[in-house]
Amino acid sequence: MRGLLTGRAGARVRRPPDNTVLVLRDVTKEYANGKQALRDVDLVIPEGDFVFLVGPSGAGKSTLMKLIIRDELASHGEVFLDGEDLARVPRRQVPRIRRKIGTVFQDFKLLPSKTVRENVAFALEVTGTPRRQVGPAVDRVLALVGLSAQASQTPAQLSGGERQRTAIARALVHDPRIIIADEPTGNLDPLISWEIIQLLLRINELGVTVLMATHDADVVTALRKRVVALEDGRVIRDEVGGAYHRED
Numbered sequence: 001m002r003g004l005l006t007g008r009a010g011a012r013v014r015r016p017p018d019n020t021v022l023v024l025r026d027v028t029k030e031y032a033n034g035k036q037a038l039r040d041v042d043l044v045i046p047e048g049d050f051v052f053l054v055g056p057s058g059a060g061k062s063t064l065m066k067l068i069i070r071d072e073l074a075s076h077g078e079v080f081l082d083g084e085d086l087a088r089v090p091r092r093q094v095p096r097i098r099r100k101i102g103t104v105f106q107d108f109k110l111l112p113s114k115t116v117r118e119n120v121a122f123a124l125e126v127t128g129t130p131r132r133q134v135g136p137a138v139d140r141v142l143a144l145v146g147l148s149a150q151a152s153q154t155p156a157q158l159s160g161g162e163r164q165r166t167a168i169a170r171a172l173v174h175d176p177r178i179i180i181a182d183e184p185t186g187n188l189d190p191l192i193s194w195e196i197i198q199l200l201l202r203i204n205e206l207g208v209t210v211l212m213a214t215h216d217a218d219v220v221t222a223l224r225k226r227v228v229a230l231e232d233g234r235v236i237r238d239e240v241g242g243a244y245h246r247e248d
Contacts, residue, residue: 019047020080021178021209022068027077029063029233037063039233041077045178045211050204052220053213054244055230061213064230065180068211069101070094082177099127102171102179102208106186108163110155110170116142116162117151120170127174141169145199161192168199172208179203181212185219193219217244 022045029038038060045051053061066072067079070086079086082100089097110119117138124134142148145165155163164184171179181200185193197219204210214220220227220243227242228235237246 021045021047021049021082022211023078023080024064024067024074025078025080027067027074027079029060029067029072030075037233038067038074041233041235043228043235043238045209047177047209048204048207049226050201050210051212051226051228052223052244053211053228053230054215054220059230060233061230062182063233065182065211065213068178068180069103070097095127099174100177102168102174102176104164104167104171104179104181104184106183108155108167108187110163110166112155115152115154116147116158116166116169119155119166120173123170123173129174137173138169141172144172144203145169159192160188161195164188164192164196165199168196168203172203176208178209178211181210181214183213183215185214185216190218197223220244 022043024041024043027038027041028036030036041060041064053064055061063072067074067086068081070081070089073087081097084097086097111122114122120138120141121134124137129137139148142151145168147162147165147169150158150162155166158166168179168184179200184200185196188196193216200210200212201223224241224243226240227237227244229237229246
């Protein structure tokens with residue numbers, strides 16, 4: 001029957017609908033020291049959604065992202081990415097799962113000795129993509145992010161905004177199901193930050209799901225996208241068209 005999988009020992013496991021990219025069901029993450037970073041989190045992100053993840057430092061945003069990329073596993077509950085229960089994915093299959101995710105970080109995480117083109121191509125090369133496919137894919141995403149002219153430059157020759165565009169191109173080059181952006185504008189001035197947000201919006205319009213953690217209240221409130229707010233590890237608000245802060 002569609003929507004059901006047979007798990008270990010013949011157990012019947014409910015699978016999320018086909019149009020969902022990410023599902024968390026009753027997820028708790030507790031560390032060895034007893035700290036609960038996430039508590040009873042339920043979250044469904046459909047394909048094509050654009051979601052701002054907000055909350056104070058220590059609210060659980062980074063832990064949530066680590067669970068999504070399977071850097072860590074939930075203590076309780078289930079995390080499904082593109083229909084797969086991440087707790088049931090063997091370690092050897094984790095690289096395959098991570099190819100469905102594009103990650104963008106506040107500090108870019110570019111390889112300083114490689115050019116823009118080489119940084120983006122590296123994301124494909126490490127996954128064994130045939131060489132004949134690498135060049136065209138890199139050209140496509142560099143054009144999308146507006147960096148074709150900077151392809152031969154190294155990160156040291158780029159502005160902060162250009163470095164973040166390079167990181168976004170790298171995240172996109174393997175056609176991920178979802179982009180996870182962790183404070184992608186945190187090191188940028190307001191004008192450049194807005195340009196990066198506009199780029200992420202354009203990528204979302206092309207059908208890529210975006211989950212962005214941010215403290216930028218002005219951007220969140222201006223765009224009125226879906227807002228998921230965390231506090232003390234719990235989802236305290238999940239609102240479509242919301243502002244950064246609750247509006248009563």
